[in-house]
Amino acid sequence: MILDKINKTGDVKNIPENELPMLSQEIRDFLVQKLSVTGGHLASNLGTVELTIALHRSLNLPEDKIVWDVGHQCYTHKILTGRKNDFDNLRKFGGISGFPKKSESDTDCFDTGHSSNSISAGLGMVKARDLRGEDYTVVSVIGDGALTGGMAYEALNNAAKLETNFIIILNDNNMSISESIGGMSKYLGHIRTMDGYLNLKADVYKQLSGQTRVIEKIRHVKNNFKQFFVPGMLFENLGITYLGPIDGHNEALLEHEIQEAKKVKKAVILHVITKKGKGYEPAEKHPSRFHGAEPFNIENGIPAHHRKVAAYQDIFSTVMWKLGERDPRVCAITAAMADGTGLKRFRNKFPDRFFDVGISEEHAVTFAAGLAEGGMRPVFAVYSTFLQRAYDQIIEDVCLQNLPVVLAIDRAGLVGSDGETHQGIFDLSYLSSMPNMHIMAPKNKWELSDMLKFAVNFDGPIAIRYPRGEAYAGLVDWRAPIEMGKAEPIFEEGGVLLLAVGSMVKTAVMVREILAAQGIACSLTNARFVKPIDEEYILSVADKHPLIVTMEENVLSGGFGEKVRSLLGEKGCNTKIMNIGIPDQFVTHGSPDTLMAMLGIDEKSIAQKIKAELDRMEDKR
Structure with missing residues (x-):
């Protein structure tokens, strides 16, 4: 096997070009085989195999730096840096992490786990590099879903002032965890569908392969050419050079474009189109389900362990659906986690009162405050670890104005395999410090139902925090009515x-x-x-x-x-x-x-x- 030749950082550079397609397939087979046993982030990693290979062949790691936004797409990177033998213990206690970890390898330059921070971190590394008079390449890899986060735009705004090289790779697969939504998704979707532009550009580069001077001479013409095909030229108008879109599964083309991007003495976005779950049919058909997969049967993708008992998310889903029927004021908000938080049924039943705002928890909280001010009863369902991103908005826009916003805090407590960046262990502490905030936690599945009903009728900020997984069904005979502040x-x-x-x-x-x-x-x-x-x-x-x-x-x-x-x-x-x-x-x-x-x-x-x-x-x- 070609993969047997990959044992340490840099080995992939020794693989002949004609063997790279086979290497990509072997990596996909390896990931499917290993993750069917351990579980993990499968679909995102299957979609970035060629991109990761191209980065490793075009850069000199660890001297050059790759910042992976969120980081759940770093498995191929780990394989190419000598960690493939550790995948049997992926995300297990004492084993390797499912995210980049500096403690694991000097090729992991920045620990990540939350969304939309890669451009900011990469920009900081670029400025540090230049201030210290050093010479290496910095690449931030960000998905289109992460690009819905406001922090990414703040970083782009600053990156536009650069007069030195900084490569931003936009991995565009039309997905975050669920399907990407909003204006940026539509903008990128319009570019994606420009087959004429995409195919013509690929043909031109193929014909001019190796003729760098000719390519440079047509750069200005190409920019004018793009005006006809890429309405708005959002990134170029910001002052950031835009290259793409290109096929994110064409390894040779990716290498070529990365080398081109390294020559640009400013911030440059390389827009690559990939398919989440590529190479494994169940993941291609159901990328959301295989974003964070539990162990599964390879033949059909069906989970290996069927859950027979209700999870807290199931209880939340049912009660929200019933509350939506009873009270037209009740509405639901998610930050790109409709399926994970249990809001799918509410979305299907009450589409006008369901809002997926993308990966933008700060906006979600203030948006909820606006809904509450307008007379609605918003419920923002969010994982505990991600609610941390909206700390200021909870204080300033909800608590200060004493607005009836319900925070349904999912995955509270120890969530397990995703590690430090995902443990929901801080919410009680930071929410408790906020005036006007009220905090509940149910002992079992029936109490979650009672607390949610209580919360949507409470006139003020209120949070319910509950864990991941199986809902406790014990203590069935203890169900005293919920009274504010009463044990x-x-x-x-x-x-x-x-x-x-x-x-x-x-x-x-x-x-x-x-x-x-x-x-x-x-x-x-x-x-x-x-x-x-x-x-x-x-x-x-x-x-x-x-x-x-x-x-x-x-x-x-x-x-x-x-x-x-x-x-x-x-x-x-x-x-x-x-x-x-x-x-x-x-x-x-x-x-x-x-x-x-x-x-x-x-x-x-x-x-x-x-x-x-x-x-x-x-x-x-």
Whole structure:
């Protein structure tokens, strides 16, 4: 196999040109085979094989720099830099990341995981290069979906002033996670369909291959020529040289165009057209489903493990659909994640009240504020890690004006395989600091339904955070009505009080069982609200429990436990308190169960900590 010749950075340059198509196919076969077992970002990587090969053959890594926007399309890059033997442990604890990681390789020049930052990072590297008098090439690779993010436009605006080389590759596959939407998508779509321009340009370059001087002489003519075929010339009018569009699966043409782009003494955009999921029919037909694929059967692409129980996203989907029927004020917003957040049914039923704003969480929040000001009840469904991007907008445009915006925070807590950039472990802390914000977390699937119904009828900013995956179906007999700021006592036995938030209620049930087997009495209360906390209840039970244990799947700093500790301290309570949560660190990739054990927040670790603390308390008596 040709792929056997690729063992370290630079080996791909030794592959004869006539063998490159076979190498591309072997890489695709390799990715399908490995990801069918491990899961991962398949479709995006299948679409960028030739582009990555061309970059590696045209650049000198690690001296030259490639910044991958988001980074989920970096698998071929990892293969070409000597990491193909590590793919059996892709995204597993202790294995390689699914995103670029400087700690893995000196060819990964920038850690990424969120969208629309590659041009800004690349531009910073270009300025650093020039200030230090160095000479290397910087390439930022950004998808058309990421180009909907406002940060990308801010960077383009600054890049337009450059008088030195900076290459921006626009990987255009008409997709982000779901299909790209909005004005930029339409603009690029118009260019994509210019077959006459695309084919004529390719034919001209083919005829002039190797005749660099001739190509340079026709550059001005070509720019005028493009005016007829590319209405607006958006990038050129900004002051950025535009090359393309070109076939992103023609490796030879890509190499040629990258070499041409390296000669331009300013910012240059190379627009390449690729097909997400290329080479694997199920991924070509269903690119969204194979964006972040679970293990699957290669023959038909069907997931290897069929989910038989409802996920929190399923509950959210059903309740939103019902709320849309009952209340014409209810509308839904997503930032390019309609399928992932469970809004597909709402979109299909109420298209006029469904808004996909693209990868632009900042805009989504302020847009929601505008809807609320206009009398609607907007629900913005967003992954916890991506809501961080809209911190200022939540404060200034929602909380400051006390507007009834519902934040449905999906993937809260430890999400696992995507690692540091995707763990949803900060939302309780940063949202708690905002005046007028109210925060809930459901213990099980029924409580999510009740909280969502409560939220859309609440006159102010309110957030509901819930985890990824299977919805807890326990504690079915405990379903007290939702009251603002009120906790829900479940078991009242004295001794230790487990005061748990959201997903940690399930863990608390298991902790209680472990302690009961050791003869330790244990009460359990569902906190329900993180802001405001139920001060009245906490103070009323403090004297009845020598040890209060708060439990949250959030960083300890600024979290629920700190609020309880502060309250007890202010009121002079002598009750001992233990805060269980995530320490002050970023959390690597791995299964949630593995990570919880590593962090000491699984049921066994918590029970051990409680038993040890009770023993210390007994020794002091």
